[in-house]
Amino acid sequence: MSAATTPKPSASVGDLRARLARLHPAQIDLTLGRIERLLAALDYPERRLPPVIHIAGTNGKGSTLAFLRAILEAAGLCVHAYTSPHLVRVNETIRLGRPGGGVLVSDEELADALSHCERVNDGAPITLFEIETAAALYLFAQHPADVVLLEVGLGGRLDATNVIAHPLACVLTPIGIDHTEFLGPTLAEIAAQKAGIIRRDAPVIVAEQPDDAMVVIEREAKRLRAPLHARGQHWHVELEHGRLAYQDERGLMDLTAPKLFGRHQIDNAGLAIAALRAQQRFAIDQAAYQAGLLAAEWPARMQRLTSGTLLDDAPQGCELWLDGGHNADGGRVAAAALGDLEERVSRPLVIIAGMMANKDAGAFLANFTGLTRHLIAVPIPDRDGAMLPDRLAEAGRALGLRVELADDVAAALRRIAGLAYELPPRILITGSLYLAGHVLSLNGTPPN
Numbered sequence: 001m002s003a004a005t006t007p008k009p010s011a012s013v014g015d016l017r018a019r020l021a022r023l024h025p026a027q028i029d030l031t032l033g034r035i036e037r038l039l040a041a042l043d044y045p046e047r048r049l050p051p052v053i054h055i056a057g058t059n060g061k062g063s064t065l066a067f068l069r070a071i072l073e074a075a076g077l078c079v080h081a082y083t084s085p086h087l088v089r090v091n092e093t094i095r096l097g098r099p100g101g102g103v104l105v106s107d108e109e110l111a112d113a114l115s116h117c118e119r120v121n122d123g124a125p126i127t128l129f130e131i132e133t134a135a136a137l138y139l140f141a142q143h144p145a146d147v148v149l150l151e152v153g154l155g156g157r158l159d160a161t162n163v164i165a166h167p168l169a170c171v172l173t174p175i176g177i178d179h180t181e182f183l184g185p186t187l188a189e190i191a192a193q194k195a196g197i198i199r200r201d202a203p204v205i206v207a208e209q210p211d212d213a214m215v216v217i218e219r220e221a222k223r224l225r226a227p228l229h230a231r232g233q234h235w236h237v238e239l240e241h242g243r244l245a246y247q248d249e250r251g252l253m254d255l256t257a258p259k260l261f262g263r264h265q266i267d268n269a270g271l272a273i274a275a276l277r278a279q280q281r282f283a284i285d286q287a288a289y290q291a292g293l294l295a296a297e298w299p300a301r302m303q304r305l306t307s308g309t310l311l312d313d314a315p316q317g318c319e320l321w322l323d324g325g326h327n328a329d330g331g332r333v334a335a336a337a338l339g340d341l342e343e344r345v346s347r348p349l350v351i352i353a354g355m356m357a358n359k360d361a362g363a364f365l366a367n368f369t370g371l372t373r374h375l376i377a378v379p380i381p382d383r384d385g386a387m388l389p390d391r392l393a394e395a396g397r398a399l400g401l402r403v404e405l406a407d408d409v410a411a412a413l414r415r416i417a418g419l420a421y422e423l424p425p426r427i428l429i430t431g432s433l434y435l436a437g438h439v440l441s442l443n444g445t446p447p448n
Helices: 013-025 034-042 061-074 108-122 128-142 187-197 209-223 265-280 285-295 328-344 361-368 390-399 409-417 433-443
Strands: 052-056 079-082 095-096 147-151 169-172 205-206 228-230 236-240 242-246 252-255 318-324 349-353 374-378 402-405 426-430
Touching: 013 108, 013 128, 013 205, 034 108, 034 128, 052 061, 052 187, 061 079, 061 147, 061 265, 061 285, 079 128, 095 128, 108 128, 169 187, 169 265, 187 209, 205 209, 205 265, 209 228, 228 265, 236 265, 242 265, 252 285, 265 285, 265 328, 328 361, 328 426, 349 361, 349 409, 361 390, 374 390, 374 409, 390 402, 409 426, 409 433, 426 433
Parallel strands: 052 147, 052 169, 079 147, 169 205, 205 228, 318 426, 349 374, 349 426, 374 402
Antiparallel strands: 079 095, 236 242, 242 252
């Protein structure tokens, strides 16, 4: 039964998700058994997909996917994409390919797909992410496209997306310490989970990695005879004189730097280029690479907010930035981007942060101590497992920061507006994608 012929459900997407969330007591329970059972009952939609590029890693997955999608669309291809988590609306996670550019799944299409998966699942235990992943694969199988971009939710080996037997390519973004309660405490253990998406004979394209992670990846690629395309060995990317220089055995490309801000986006763009040059299915010309770098957008990753209601609360003339970084490596790349901004135009910097309780606040905030002494800790509204602002404040004080508490982001901005600065300040709201989503919703500028 296709999404078009499934009877229209009476429940809204929100009602459906609330009901589906009750099918399993744990939000995260890594295993493949439940989704494999449901996909079999759905007649294996994962086997009826266009070629799939599968993306795992700790940081940079979404940005790398955004570059891949923009380049492929610039080449005239129709691209499905599955990402997580969403920022404002769950529809953001499923983008259906269309001629001229993909569109977010509509409420009606998503509700139809979720309702169909719910009926087929027949009340069996399954996590919300698993059934949403099944719904995404079901939708992708119903709608023609040229390629599917599939982002891992958590880890890789046991992630619900890891059901693709023969991907076009596997991509590994930078791997770091995060989600240790699910993936293990060491970099080698985490890398083993991420490398679980590697498939026999499928090219694996790898960002620059710590040595402990690279050893694991190389071993798994060799075991599966997966051709390895590693940065620094097989391909190189640098920012040279304000332009992106990419080189591999096929030659050198001199491209305009990406629109996405931050030196880490040079790395993500290079990884996307390497992935597309490693596959043999689609021919991509240099004009498509160039157009894709300039078209790629990915919200809440060093995103400057230049419009919206929050600017009414912010100091006049300030720079307001939003970044969903939430671990030590995410903080490092955001701090590097801020350092680049400071070199261009010097302004006082204030950090507004809210984090989840399972994150290492000290390791995250330590990245910013050379750039600012001022932190305002805020809660993440309506989010179970959020870190109390008092605890975040303690981590900031331990690093020697001047710390204040505010009831919400708008209140924090008003407090900054009441301070006397020689120049309008630069403000970064950061610490969690959940906080970033709340900010975009509050600001009236949700992703589209």
